Amino acid sequence: MYIDTHCHINSEELHPDSRAIITRAKIAGVHMMVIVGCDYEDSCEAVAMAENFQQYGLYASIGIHPHEAKRYDAIPPEFSRIVKDKRVVAVGEIGLDYHYDNSPRDAQKRIFELQLRFAEDNNMPVILHIRDAMEDALEILTTHRGLKMLFHCYSGGIEYLDEVIGMGGMCAFGGALTWGNKASESLCAVVRKIPAEYMLCETDSPYMSPVPFRGKRNEPAYVKYVYEAISRERNIPLGELSAIIEGNAKRFFGWE
Ligand SMILES: [Zn+2]
Numbered sequence: 001m002y003i004d005t006h007c008h009i010n011s012e013e014l015h016p017d018s019r020a021i022i023t024r025a026k027i028a029g030v031h032m033m034v035i036v037g038c039d040y041e042d043s044c045e046a047v048a049m050a051e052n053f054q055q056y057g058l059y060a061s062i063g064i065h066p067h068e069a070k071r072y073d074a075i076p077p078e079f080s081r082i083v084k085d086k087r088v089v090a091v092g093e094i095g096l097d098y099h100y101d102n103s104p105r106d107a108q109k110r111i112f113e114l115q116l117r118f119a120e121d122n123n124m125p126v127i128l129h130i131r132d133a134m135e136d137a138l139e140i141l142t143t144h145r146g147l148k149m150l151f152h153c154y155s156g157g158i159e160y161l162d163e164v165i166g167m168g169g170m171c172a173f174g175g176a177l178t179w180g181n182k183a184s185e186s187l188c189a190v191v192r193k194i195p196a197e198y199m200l201c202e203t204d205s206p207y208m209s210p211v212p213f214r215g216k217r218n219e220p221a222y223v224k225y226v227y228e229a230i231s232r233e234r235n236i237p238l239g240e241l242s243a244i245i246e247g248n249a250k251r252f253f254g255w256e
């Protein structure tokens with residue numbers, strides 16, 4: 001059984017086929033998925049889908065992505081109500097993205113901080129999107145150490161791993177593990193080193209497709225290729241890995 005801790009079935013690319021995508025995920029053995037929001041509308045859609053397909057193990061995360069930071073001076077007031085929905089399991093994805101810099105950095109930091117406080121006030125874990133911004137992100141996060149944190153699409157390499165797990169941060173790995181390039185070599189090194197209790201798996205679909213679907217549209221059913229890559233790197237049987245990840249996800253999201 002597999003868990004996809006980060007997918008965008010609510011996105012324009014996947015939404016029209018969501019029913020088929022969710023069915024294929026179930027057939028592939030994916031029994032829990034977290035649909036992640038990137039702005040207000042997207043977050044509402046994530047919650048609606050998690051409600052509509054709850055028998056398939058769908059949950060939602062609500063948040064403003066750093067790319068969208070420039071559109072928000074404050075957290076949408078409706079988030080205070082939506083966060084209480086029983087399918088909402090995290091605040092995210094939130095963070096800093098200095099790779100694309102789609103929003104000015106001060107705007108990214110401001111909405112990031114506001115959402116960290118919002119998560120604390122609502123006793124929610126956070127799903128973090130940090131790209132080329134580890135120094136600034138860790139500086140901000142050290143003042144929020146009480147939060148449960150998931151570094152989605154972890155890209156801090158071995159360099160930042162100790163600091164991240166020192167704060168109790170979980171690292172989620174995706175399709176990039178399978179790409180066979182320099183970035184995946186560095187990710188595989190992290191996968192071999194990280195203590196088992198800090199690992200999670202994700203697709204970030206429709207993006208980040210694993211081999212053999214690289215360059216095509218990703219979907220939660222393909223999370224099994226991520227599990228297989230980790231099982232190879234750590235040299236542990238797939239069944240054992242899947243039990244470890246399941247325990248980690250349940251602990252992190254507070255699932256029974
Ligand atoms: Zn992301």
Ligand SMILES: [Zn+2]
Nearest residue numbers: 006036093204
């Ligand atoms: Zn994402």
